[in-house]
Amino acid sequence: MESLASQLVPKAVKKLIPYQSARRLGGNGHIWLNANELENSCQYGDPAQGINHHYNRYPDFLPQDTAQAYQNYCMQVAPALTCETVAVRGADEAIDLLVRTFCEPGNDQIIVCPPTYGMYEFCADAFSVDTLAIPLLENFQLDVQAIKANLANTSLLFLCSPNNPTGNIIAQNDMIELLEASKASTLVVVDEAYIEFAPQSSVLHLMEKYPHLVVIRTLSKAFGLASIRCGFLLASTSVMSYINLIIAPYPMPDPCAEIALKALSVSGLEKMNQQTQALIKVRNWFIAELKELAIVEHVYCSETNFVLIKFNTLTSVYDYLLSTGIVARNQAHEVVLKDCVRITIGSKTSMTETLNALKKFN
Ligand SMILES: Cc1ncc(COP(=O)(O)O)c(C=O)c1O
Incomplete structure (x- = not known):
């Protein structure tokens, strides 16, 4: 056949x-x-x-x-x-x-x-x-x-x-x-x-x-x-x-x-697995912290190395982050994700700085 x-x-x-x-x-x-x-x-x-x-x-x-x-x-x-x-x-x-x-x-x-x-x-x-x-x-x-x-x-x-x-x-x-x-x-x-x-x-x-x-x-x-x-x-x-x-x-x-x-290789895969586990820890910590912020309406559950966040603000959080030197990914072009920003999970230092920037947003 x-x-x-x-x-x-x-x-x-x-x-x-x-x-x-x-x-x-x-x-x-x-x-x-x-x-x-x-x-x-x-x-x-x-x-x-x-x-x-x-x-x-x-x-x-x-x-x-x-x-x-x-x-x-x-x-x-x-x-x-x-x-x-x-x-x-x-x-x-x-x-x-x-x-x-x-x-x-x-x-x-x-x-x-x-x-x-x-x-x-x-x-x-x-x-x-x-x-x-x-x-x-x-x-x-x-x-x-x-x-x-x-x-x-x-x-x-x-x-x-x-x-x-x-x-x-x-x-x-x-x-x-x-x-x-x-x-x-x-x-x-x-x-x-x-x-x-x-x-x-x-x-x-x-x-x-x-x-x-x-x-x-x-x-x-x-x-x-x-x-x-x-x-x-x-x-x-x-x-x-x-x-x-x-x-x-x-x-x-x-x-x-x-x-x-x-x-x-065996050692390469071991390293990748360790890095992945470490990243997941940072991601989960970052998500928990985000949920405490007043400007955050919803943090979508993530099985990846990024997180999608819906904000409840009138001004663009994406533009604000950009003005502080943090480049995230705007989702405004997607009708159903109009108020959403996608943020890649980086090092704990980068995520702490991002979180601090978001805390200062008003
Ligand atoms: C779902 C998905 N597929 C494929 C790619 C592209 O992968 P590559 O770098 O291997 O071309 C990306 C990159 O962001 C992606 O998000």
């Missing part, structure tokens, strides 16, 4: 032959003159600092060891994981790749559930793909029935859990109901960028049963590696076979792949 991925992928993508880069073509030899690289160039490496890269060579066409290390990390929580993993330039590239692989410009549609991460809609817009917005309910959970009613014409359903900017986990029962309802029509993409702050809520274990479930991850959040632009896309073999037709020939610079490998 033809897979859903194969049914969804536009003809133009299906007939692509992946770019035959020098690394992909490979070969056996001791003199490499196939990629128009400089043969002897090491001037940027500093062996004294343990950095002895040969930056003159192109990286792997797909960094297999980084992808394997990430898959091993995932298998710690989902031992029966059967999917494939590919390393990409941040979760943002994974979103873009999915839209470009499975949607036909001018013809196809994605569903998003705002307020949520803006890149799903942006990538669709940039590729002339329609976005149907089905807002979250008042409790920031999915409007399951409305989504179900619109699955038939939808190539990709983007869900974000824990969700940005609301900070909550999407109920897993709802996601399962949607996975059941979308089997014949829609790939369900779950963006788990913040999953390390709520690992128990991951949907990885559902991938075996639902091959049309795709998971997006990143090292930009709990791993603290936003600058290296490393994310991961986890999907079934059939989904991945089409992603591989379109992915850039060298998606990951070698130095970034090396740093990612260190982060995914």
Whole structure:
């Protein structure tokens, strides 16, 4: 039986032959003159600092060891994981790749559930793909029935859990109901960028049963590696076979792949877990303090490294914070979050200064 991925992928993508880069073509030899690289160039490496890269060579066409290390990390929580993993330039590239692989410009549609991460809609817009917005309910959970009613014409359903900017986990029962309802029509993409702050809520274990479930991850959040632009896309073999037709020939610079490998080592994971626990403590302390402030109407429950706050003031708390040198994220553009500001959880020192600034607000 033809897979859903194969049914969804536009003809133009299906007939692509992946770019035959020098690394992909490979070969056996001791003199490499196939990629128009400089043969002897090491001037940027500093062996004294343990950095002895040969930056003159192109990286792997797909960094297999980084992808394997990430898959091993995932298998710690989902031992029966059967999917494939590919390393990409941040979760943002994974979103873009999915839209470009499975949607036909001018013809196809994605569903998003705002307020949520803006890149799903942006990538669709940039590729002339329609976005149907089905807002979250008042409790920031999915409007399951409305989504179900619109699955038939939808190539990709983007869900974000824990969700940005609301900070909550999407109920897993709802996601399962949607996975059941979308089997014949829609790939369900779950963006788990913040999953390390709520690992128990991951949907990885559902991938075996639902091959049309795709998971997006990143090292930009709990791993603290936003600058290296490393994310991961986890999907079934059939989904991945089409992603591989379109992915850039060298998606990951070698130095970034090396740093990612260190982060995914036993000691790297230990450090990440410790940092995550420490951050959660600061977050919970910050939330408790915020709740004492007269200007705070509501602090939304957070399963992430940020907190969404509704203020009861007429003047903008975002602008006020900015005037004190504290840059938060205004949510005024979201109708349902009109009086809300999203604040990332930083060090205890930064959060103390933020709290003191808020106490002085009048
Ligand atoms: C939900 C969500 N997904 C993806 C991203 C982007 O991640 P990356 O830095 O890996 O591109 C973000 C960044 O804020 C995010 O909030």
